[in-house]
Amino acid sequence: MDSKSREKLKALNNPQVIKIVEKYVKLCKPAKVTVLTDSDEDIGYLRQGALREGEEAELAMEGHTIHFDGYDDQARDKEHTCVMLPKGKGMSKAISAVDKETGLKEVLGLMDGIMRGKEMLVCFFSLGPRDSEFTIPALQITDSLYVAHSETILYRPGYDEFKRCGDKFFHFIHSAGELTERQTSKNIDKRRVYMDLEDERVFTINNQYAGNSVGLKKLALRLGISKAHREDWLCEHMLVMGAKRKGRTTYFTGAFPSGCGKTSTAMIPGQSIVGDDIAYLRAGKDGRCYAANVEQGIFGIIQDVNPVDDPLINQTLTSPREVIFSNVLIKEGRPYWLGMKKELPDSGMNHWGSWKKGQKDDSGKEILPCHKNARYTIRLQELDNIDPDWDSGVPISGIIYGGRDSETNPPVIETFSWPHGVFNGAALESETTAQTIGKEGQLKHDPMANIDFLVIPLGVYINNHLKFGERLDKEPKIFATNYFLKENGKFMNEKVDKKVWLMWMEGRVHDEFEAIETPIGLIPKYEDIKQLFKEIFKREYTKEDYEKQFSIRVEKLLARLDRIEAIYKAEKDVPELFHEHIEQQRQRLSAAQKEHGKSVISPFLFQIEKT
Ligand code: SPV
Numbered sequence: 118m119d120s121k122s123r124e125k126l127k128a129l130n131n132p133q134v135i136k137i138v139e140k141y142v143k144l145c146k147p148a149k150v151t152v153l154t155d156s157d158e159d160i161g162y163l164r165q166g167a168l169r170e171g172e173e174a175e176l177a178m179e180g181h182t183i184h185f186d187g188y189d190d191q192a193r194d195k196e197h198t199c200v201m202l203p204k205g206k207g208m209s210k211a212i213s214a215v216d217k218e219t220g221l222k223e224v225l226g227l228m229d230g231i232m233r234g235k236e237m238l239v240c241f242f243s244l245g246p247r248d249s250e251f252t253i254p255a256l257q258i259t260d261s262l263y264v265a266h267s268e269t270i271l272y273r274p275g276y277d278e279f280k281r282c283g284d285k286f287f288h289f290i291h292s293a294g295e296l297t298e299r300q301t302s303k304n305i306d307k308r309r310v311y312m313d314l315e316d317e318r319v320f321t322i323n324n325q326y327a328g329n330s331v332g333l334k335k336l337a338l339r340l341g342i343s344k345a346h347r348e349d350w351l352c353e354h355m356l357v358m359g360a361k362r363k364g365r366t367t368y369f370t371g372a373f374p375s376g377c378g379k380t381s382t383a384m385i386p387g388q389s390i391v392g393d394d395i396a397y398l399r400a401g402k403d404g405r406c407y408a409a410n411v412e413q414g415i416f417g418i419i420q421d422v423n424p425v426d427d428p429l430i431n432q433t434l435t436s437p438r439e440v441i442f443s444n445v446l447i448k449e450g451r452p453y454w455l456g457m458k459k460e461l462p463d464s465g466m467n468h469w470g471s472w473k474k475g476q477k478d479d480s481g482k483e484i485l486p487c488h489k490n491a492r493y494t495i496r497l498q499e500l501d502n503i504d505p506d507w508d509s510g511v512p513i514s515g516i517i518y519g520g521r522d523s524e525t526n527p528p529v530i531e532t533f534s535w536p537h538g539v540f541n542g543a544a545l546e547s548e549t550t551a552q553t554i555g556k557e558g559q560l561k562h563d564p565m566a567n568i569d570f571l572v573i574p575l576g577v578y579i580n581n582h583l584k585f586g587e588r589l590d591k592e593p594k595i596f597a598t599n600y601f602l603k604e605n606g607k608f609m610n611e612k613v614d615k616k617v618w619l620m621w622m623e624g625r626v627h628d629e630f631e632a633i634e635t636p637i638g639l640i641p642k643y644e645d646i647k648q649l650f651k652e653i654f655k656r657e658y659t660k661e662d663y664e665k666q667f668s669i670r671v672e673k674l675l676a677r678l679d680r681i682e683a684i685y686k687a688e689k690d691v692p693e694l695f696h697e698h699i700e701q702q703r704q705r706l707s708a709a710q711k712e713h714g715k716s717v718i719s720p721f722l723f724q725i726e727k728t
């Protein structure tokens with residue numbers, strides 16, 4: 118460590134930071150240690166370093182760079198992401214866990230000398246708005262310039278926070294491990310992401326894909342869930358946005374599994390974005406729910422970003438500014454991706470290496486021009502639709518849960534109450550996507566779109582949500598959306614239709630629309646949705662479309678209840694209220710089926726809610 122770095126560490130006057138840095142220098146044995154502050158010079162050092170070392174390369178447009186992760190390192194590795202559990206502690210079946218002693222021994226063993234010949238970077242950030250009740254300082258130690266560079270885009274600087282936080286901070290130790298000549302992680306078989314909740318630290322090694330490597334993203338989400346549990350707030354996989362109608366701004370949060378419309382909801386034209394991925398929710402002194410964006414940037418899926426479906430992001434990614442593209446196709450210094458509504462070249466550099474159309478990988482599978490989970494990394498400030506209050510907690514009036522569900526839920530429903538909404542979120546099912554390693558299109562239970570990140574038992578997590586509502590004087594309304602209903606294999610809605618559902622939800626918050634009461638919740642009246650389609654898109658929305666989309670599919674809904682019940686029956690500590698909601702919903706569905714004598718019931722057969 119040179120004297121400059123030494124000075125920067127010393128100036129923090131934080132013995133815990135020094136202890137941690139010393140410990141991992143000793144273990145990882147880097148050739149050099151560099152400490153970074155929030156200065157432009159230090160941020161520039163990371164960007165320049167990533168280019169110099171070949172973890173990124175410059176593209177034709179000013180500020181744009183490309184980073185490739187290894188061919189087998191393109192998404193979150195759920196299998197090797199584990200909570201290290203102290204002896205005697207239990208965990209839900211759906212959450213991977215390893216005995217703490219065994220896990221620590223394994224991962225620390227793999228980390229011995231892992232940074233040999235490399236530079237260790239020591240960086241400081243703030244999760245959530247700085248110097249606020251939301252702030253969690255985070256120390257990142259990594260040997261990847263790409264990881265550190267990404268974090269300077271995605272997270273608020275936090276060097277000064279460490280002067281006052283004592284030993285209350287999260288820390289993350291990452292090593293990409295040995296690299297190939299393409300500067301990608303070589304020892305993928307030794308990829309591990311191990312979480313230590315007691316010491317609020319995560320070890321992550323032999324990977325580069327940001328969902329595995331960037332400590333402040335999904336690793337901090339997991340530590341945050343544990344901390345929120347202890348301190349009675351909520352840490353969620355949620356967007357935060359301002360919905361704009363009639364000259365007012367109404368804030369919503371929305372939880373959607375990865376690849377199911379979170380960013381595109383936060384980016385609906387005409388609205389404002391606060392955050393697109395992770396939010397901290399706290400009860401305010403005034404009894405309202407406040408949410409803050411944990412991040413200051415977007416690590417977004419690039420597939421289907423085009424002038425029609427995502428005009429704002431498209432404009433941002435095609436003009437000069439700081440952007441890291443990852444795992445797209447590069448030809449003559451220009452990035453290409455799936456669904457960009459442009460012809461893709463037949464050859465170029467991609468996540469495979471030098472690629473040609475038709476090329477197969479070692480297992481004989483044809484390689485797409487660009488990975489489906491290819492991404493872009495930008496600062497929120499690059500967007501014209503950034504909310505003026507994005508850097509603080511905003512009061513939340515509505516919460517949306519949405520899954521990828523081709524055959525069951527209607528496009529939008531309002532739940533009956535906070536507990537009924539929590540039940541809905543807890544019963545969320547969604548088809549898997551390319552954002553995690555494994556098969557796509559499998560229906561999976563994904564409570565609150567957070568299952569991949571849960572580090573506390575499911576029953577405890579659900580109970581925390583119920584209790585959170587009790588602490589509020591004015592609970593947000595809870596809605597459920599489904600953008601992915603299909604008929605004969607084709608989507609029933611256009612991507613942009615989500616704006617209509619949002620405007621309806623916004624209106625419901627302000628008591629401006631009546632709703633129809635069904636066994637699963639309140640749905641819009643045909644006339645209101647027809648009017649919104651006309652106002653927003655000048656498009657005709659037919660009675661037939663409405664009837665198909667908003668029919669109550671009793672058998673499918675009952676089958677879902679059975680699946681959900683079976684999952685929760687196998688869990689400990691599930692609140693009784695949750696089981697009551699399952700039973701009540703089942704009874705309402707069965708009664709409706711009996712009354713109408715069919716298993717798919719038209720929305721026109723239900724009555725307007727009684728107020
Ligand atoms: C997600 O997959 O939910 C993301 C990207 O937001 S990742 O960093 O992989 O988690």
Ligand code: MN
Nearest residue numbers: 354374375394
């Ligand atoms: Mn996410």
